[in-house]
Amino acid sequence: MNNKTIVLRSTPGIIGAASFAGKKEGEGPLAAKFDVILDDAKYLEKTWEKAESKIQYDAYQTAVKKAELNEADIDCIISGDLLNQCIASTFAHRDSDTPYLGLYGACSTFAEGILIGALMVNAGYINHTAACVSSHFCTAERQFRTPLEYGAQRTPTAQWTVTGAGCAIIGTRRENAPFITAATIGAIKDGGITDANNMGAAMAPAAFETIYTHMKNTGTSPKDYDMIATGDLGHVGARLLRELFEMEGISLENRLFDCGCEIFDSNTQDTHAGGSGAACSAVVFCAHIVEEIKKRNLKRVLFAGTGALQSVLSVQQKESIPAICHLIELSV
Amino acid sequence: MNNKTIVLRSTPGIIGAASFAGKKEGEGPLAAKFDVILDDAKYLEKTWEKAESKIQYDAYQTAVKKAELNEADIDCIISGDLLNQCIASTFAHRDSDTPYLGLYGACSTFAEGILIGALMVNAGYINHTAACVSSHFCTAERQFRTPLEYGAQRTPTAQWTVTGAGCAIIGTRRENAPFITAATIGAIKDGGITDANNMGAAMAPAAFETIYTHMKNTGTSPKDYDMIATGDLGHVGARLLRELFEMEGISLENRLFDCGCEIFDSNTQDTHAGGSGAACSAVVFCAHIVEEIKKRNLKRVLFAGTGALQSVLSVQQKESIPAICHLIELSV
Numbered sequence: 001m002n003n004k005t006i007v008l009r010s011t012p013g014i015i016g017a018a019s020f021a022g023k024k025e026g027e028g029p030l031a032a033k034f035d036v037i038l039d040d041a042k043y044l045e046k047t048w049e050k051a052e053s054k055i056q057y058d059a060y061q062t063a064v065k066k067a068e069l070n071e072a073d074i075d076c077i078i079s080g081d082l083l084n085q086c087i088a089s090t091f092a093h094r095d096s097d098t099p100y101l102g103l104y105g106a107c108s109t110f111a112e113g114i115l116i117g118a119l120m121v122n123a124g125y126i127n128h129t130a131a132c133v134s135s136h137f138c139t140a141e142r143q144f145r146t147p148l149e150y151g152a153q154r155t156p157t158a159q160w161t162v163t164g165a166g167c168a169i170i171g172t173r174r175e176n177a178p179f180i181t182a183a184t185i186g187a188i189k190d191g192g193i194t195d196a197n198n199m200g201a202a203m204a205p206a207a208f209e210t211i212y213t214h215m216k217n218t219g220t221s222p223k224d225y226d227m228i229a230t231g232d233l234g235h236v237g238a239r240l241l242r243e244l245f246e247m248e249g250i251s252l253e254n255r256l257f258d259c260g261c262e263i264f265d266s267n268t269q270d271t272h273a274g275g276s277g278a279a280c281s282a283v284v285f286c287a288h289i290v291e292e293i294k295k296r297n298l299k300r301v302l303f304a305g306t307g308a309l310q311s312v313l314s315v316q317q318k319e320s321i322p323a324i325c326h327l328i329e330l331s332v
Numbered sequence: 333m334n335n336k337t338i339v340l341r342s343t344p345g346i347i348g349a350a351s352f353a354g355k356k357e358g359e360g361p362l363a364a365k366f367d368v369i370l371d372d373a374k375y376l377e378k379t380w381e382k383a384e385s386k387i388q389y390d391a392y393q394t395a396v397k398k399a400e401l402n403e404a405d406i407d408c409i410i411s412g413d414l415l416n417q418c419i420a421s422t423f424a425h426r427d428s429d430t431p432y433l434g435l436y437g438a439c440s441t442f443a444e445g446i447l448i449g450a451l452m453v454n455a456g457y458i459n460h461t462a463a464c465v466s467s468h469f470c471t472a473e474r475q476f477r478t479p480l481e482y483g484a485q486r487t488p489t490a491q492w493t494v495t496g497a498g499c500a501i502i503g504t505r506r507e508n509a510p511f512i513t514a515a516t517i518g519a520i521k522d523g524g525i526t527d528a529n530n531m532g533a534a535m536a537p538a539a540f541e542t543i544y545t546h547m548k549n550t551g552t553s554p555k556d557y558d559m560i561a562t563g564d565l566g567h568v569g570a571r572l573l574r575e576l577f578e579m580e581g582i583s584l585e586n587r588l589f590d591c592g593c594e595i596f597d598s599n600t601q602d603t604h605a606g607g608s609g610a611a612c613s614a615v616v617f618c619a620h621i622v623e624e625i626k627k628r629n630l631k632r633v634l635f636a637g638t639g640a641l642q643s644v645l646s647v648q649q650k651e652s653i654p655a656i657c658h659l660i661e662l663s664v
Contacts, residue, residue, distance in 0.1 A: 004407050004431040006457045047649055075336050076517055084416040085643035086436045087651075090520060094641075094654040099336040099517035101444060102641075102656070104418045104436040112433060116448065123455035125338045185408055185431035188422060309426075309434075311417035317379055319419075322426040324434070 003210055005184045005217035012121035013177030014114075014168050014330070015128075016067025017286035020059045022137065022163025025275075025283065028264045033287035034164075035062055041138055041163060048138040049087065056081070056092040056134035056165040063130060063167035063286075074098050074169070075126035078117050080109035081134050081278050082161075083143060088134045107203075107232050108186070109133045110166060110282040111305025111326040117170040118180040118328065127172060134165035135277030144196070144312060157198040159234045159276035162263060166282025168290070178293035178301075182218060182329040186210040188309065190322040196310060200237025200260075200273055202321035203306040207233060208244040210325040211304050218329075222255050226298040229289060231281035231306040231325075232260035234274030259284035281305050293332055301330045335542055337516045337549035344453035345509030346446075346500050346662070347460075348399025349618035352391045354469065354495025357607075357615065360596045365619035366496075367394055373470050373495060380470040381415065388413070388424040388466035388497040395462060395499035395618075406430050406501070407458035410449050412441035413466050413610050414493075415475060420466045439535075439564050440518070441465045442498060442614040443637025443658040449502040450512040450660065459504060466497035467609030476528070476644060489530040491566045491592060491608035498614025500622070510625035510633075514550060514661040518542040520641065522654040528642060532569025532592075532605055534653035535638040539565060540576040542657040543636050550661070554587050558630040561621055563613035563638040563657075564592035566606030591616035613637050625664055633662045 019034045026037030036058070043051035056079070064071055077096060080103035081088040093100055105112040113131030120126050138148060140161040146152040173179055189209055193202040207230050215221055222228060222245075233241055238258040245252050259281040260274035285303060292298045304327040310319065351366045358369030368390070375383035388411070396403055409428060412435035413420040425432055437444040445463030452458050470480060472493040478484040505511055521541055525534040539562050547553055554560060554577075565573055570590040577584050591613045592606035617635060624630045636659040642651065 004458060049645060049649065080436060082417075083643065084645065085414075085438065085641065087641070087643045087646045090641035090654050090656075091646065091651065094520045094522045097519050100520050100656060101448070101517060102436040104412060104434040106417065116433070119455065119457060120451065123451065123457075125451060125455075126336060185433060187429050188426045188432050190426045309417065309419070309422035311415065311419045313381060313416065314419045314423065317381060319423065322422050324422075324432060 003184050003187055003213040005182060005214055007182045008118055008122040008180055010122050011173050011179040011181055012118045012170050013173045013179040014290055015171040015174050015177045016063045016169035017290045018059045018062035018066055018167050019283040019287040020055045020165045021283050025162055025164055025263060028269060030263060030288055048136055052088040052134050052136040052139050053091040056088055056132055059165035059167040060130055060132050063169050067169040069128060074128050074130050076101060076129045078103060078113040078129055079132040080104050082140055105324060106307030106309055107276060107278050108305035108307030108324050108326050109278050111303060111328060114168055114170060114328050115183045115326050118183060121170050121172060129170050130167055132167040133278040133282045135161055135279040137161045137163045140277060154272055155197045157236050157273050159199055159260060159273045160271040161277035162275045162280040164279040164283045166279055166286040168286060176294055178290055178330045180328050181331050184210055184214040184327040186325040188322045188324050190320055192320045194320050196315045199276060199308045200234040201240055202308045203233055203323040204237045204240035206323040206325040207241050207304055207306050210327050214327050222252050225255055225300050225302050227257050227301045228252060228255045229303045230258045232276040233258045233306055234260040236273045293330055296332050299332050303328050303330060335516050335519055335545040337514060337546055339514045340450055340454040340512055342454050343505050343511040343513055344450045344502050345505045345511040346622050347503040347506050347509045348395045348501035349622045350391045350394035350398055350499050351615040351619040352387045352497045353615050357494055357496055357595060360601060362595060362620055380468055384420040384466050384468040384471050385423040388420055388464055391497035391499040392462055392464050395501050399501040401460060406460050406462050408433060408461045410435060410445040410461055411464040412436050414472055437656060438639030438641050439608060439610050440637035440639030440656050440658050441610050443635060443660060446500055446502060446660050447515045447658050450515060453502050453504060461502050462499055464499040465610040465614045467493055467611040469493045469495045472609060486604055487529045489568050489605050491531055491605045492603040493609035494595060494607045494612040496611040496615045498611055498618040500618060508626055510622055510662045512660050513663050516542055516546040516659040518657040520654045520656050522652055524652045526652050528647045531608060531640045532566040533572055534640045535565055535655040536569045536572035536576060538655040538657040539573050539636055539638050542659050546659050554584050557587055557632050557634050559589050559633045560584060560587045561635045562590045564608040565590045565638055566592040568605045625662055628664050631664050635660050635662060
């Protein structure tokens, strides 16, 4: 447990956040909170990949506006996605003329982006940065699993890749903006899971390690937080995370809030173990968590982005699935 | 030209660097300078991908030793590669138990990693970080182009993906370690090139933009530097970069040193437009540039990592090739 916790003394804030969600996400429990709900998976583009890129671009533009800034005020875009070579992100920002840092942290990319952005703002290197991610059910399904036309059956542990994009603008502190007080960079953990349809189990040990270490490094326990949010463990991974904490004699009680469990209603939406994808935690963070902190319904929150780091090829080569979790702590 | 230049006042240094190179690279002009030259593309592993991962792991271990540190001293690994979902990197570090930040900047990833690492050390967040990348001719060729068994013909503008891995340890300043005085984060540039066998042309505008902006932001000109190193423009891209500067009335003279042009002898090694791949700039930096600065043969150097941000799918979907370039400035 070598994970690194960094305390941010000048407390950068989330000064704007935008969420674009797909049609199915827009029929779920958080429907009323998204900035935009798409009518159509292609978003008037020729391909799903171009659509994903456009969604990320539009979420970025919306977040900049919501932060009451202009594009020229953004010193750096920090972005990534699940597509091979992260093309959804690089194509989204190719005409922006804005400094760009590309990340790959699978579904943890949004938390990783906020973390790096907050470190840069806190150090005074830049004034405003945008952390952006996207994912798309159709682009992910055909890249990672099977062509959609096959209509392959899904296993009970499978998760549903969220279609959408989230963008958070991080800037020097403003009145009422949720501020980022600390961050923990996670290490890669591999629990030996080889079933690519059980990401929740693959990611739970990384989530445990990062959250546990953060609490240890900051001398806190679950009762110090109003919410301990995880990215996309889903119903399987969230149950495992609870069990891993219980093995240490720690109960997460009703504080655990997994974005993958909350974005869909699994009973009526046929999403099996819940939502996943880089956009899953991003849209729930931007649409729900940020707003609840601004309303002071949540005063101190851990946001832990989880990512499974496999590829189609690594699964074909019989490798197990390494995972990672990056965490930021937020306060009113 | 919105690129962001950050001056690093506490001047973090490159306190250790290791280079592992493939057999062909070990027959080129820089052969004598690499730490390790591989006998075999599989490196005793079952697949080329596992070999690439192992090479990156070994380069990391070697760099840590050369910096006279232990693994436990490394606060953060910053890493990436060209494989889908960056599996060479995530699998290399999956047992390290060290905080990990995954990047994707194509062949600019090494410069991006040093840049982010230097910003973190300069701000006092961490004491030591490792920037690691790898690439492998066989893994890249079959992922991006054609199965090796086809024996497809290569075009004159094609570049040869370097097999190897480089790792630089960035730490608080030490006597004699090349120190990092400034960095410029590049923006994505797309010059409209659609030929995936002409990366040099796709990347030259991004290299120009970042280097030109860095000089403008720091009030310098080529004569202030002993070397202006670019990552992997190759012979085609390097010529274009010279021309772009000449259009602004600026001559790079003999200061331009492209790692892709220098790693192979194109006349005898059949590498056409030169070397490329994330490891290209990394091994040349670690084996040659760092050493020349330490010997004080070079006193002030720009190191500009270049990356082409396309994927197989984006090329199939008839997109042009966006590119990026991140720069660090080094001094004795």
